[in-house]
Amino acid sequence: MDSQSLTHLYQQHHGWLRGWLHRRLGHAGDAADFAHDTYLRVIESRTALADIREPRAFLTTLAQRVMVSHFRRREVERAYLDALAQSPEELAPSPEERAIVLETLFEIDRLLDSLPPKVRTAFLWAQLDGLPYAEIAERLGVSLSSVKQYMARAIRHCYFPESAA
Structure with missing residues (x-):
């Protein structure tokens, strides 16, 4: 990945992306977090940044994927915690076990999706x-x-x- 192209993309569109996310999410902190995660996806993508003709459309698509992923994870976590609340307290897993189970559930959800x-x-x-x-x-x-x-x-x-x- 060309770091100069990434720097240019970030400088030109980061403020716009945060504003776009803020309008959708209604919270500046969440918008900043999702913008950060979107740029991480840009870095992880195999897309040649110089070939992107519509950078805002590209960033919007990635940001929407980040949001969907986040809300799916939250939904999976909520379902797991609801299931735990229904089980006897003496069977409750430790915090470490809960973290392992949640990560496994997230991976299963990603695979099935x-x-x-x-x-x-x-x-x-x-x-x-x-x-x-x-x-x-x-x-x-x-x-x-x-x-x-x-x-x-x-x-x-x-x-x-x-x-x-």
Whole structure:
């Protein structure tokens, strides 16, 4: 990544991005945090900054992804904490165990979110609801062999995420 292009992008558009985020979030501190995370995504991206024709559109897309990711993580955390609140106090995990479980849940959520919708839905119905493949096929309006392919793809993706396409 060309640091000069990154510096130029930051100098030219950081203030605008923070303002855009502030209008959407209603909080200057959150806007600053999300702007920071957006520029981290810029650094992590493989996009050649010199090739970006619409930098604000590029930054907006990345910022929206950062916000969606943040709110999904918050939703997963809230669901986990709600589930913990329903369990007996003597079974409550330690803070370290909670952190490990949350990070695992975030990773599972990220993996599942990267699957096509029908594949993800079939996998979740089978794993969480225990639905038989025939019922999943009927609900999705696909063949039984499609459900089997969806399940194989989801399982492969979850066990070998770096090799799954």
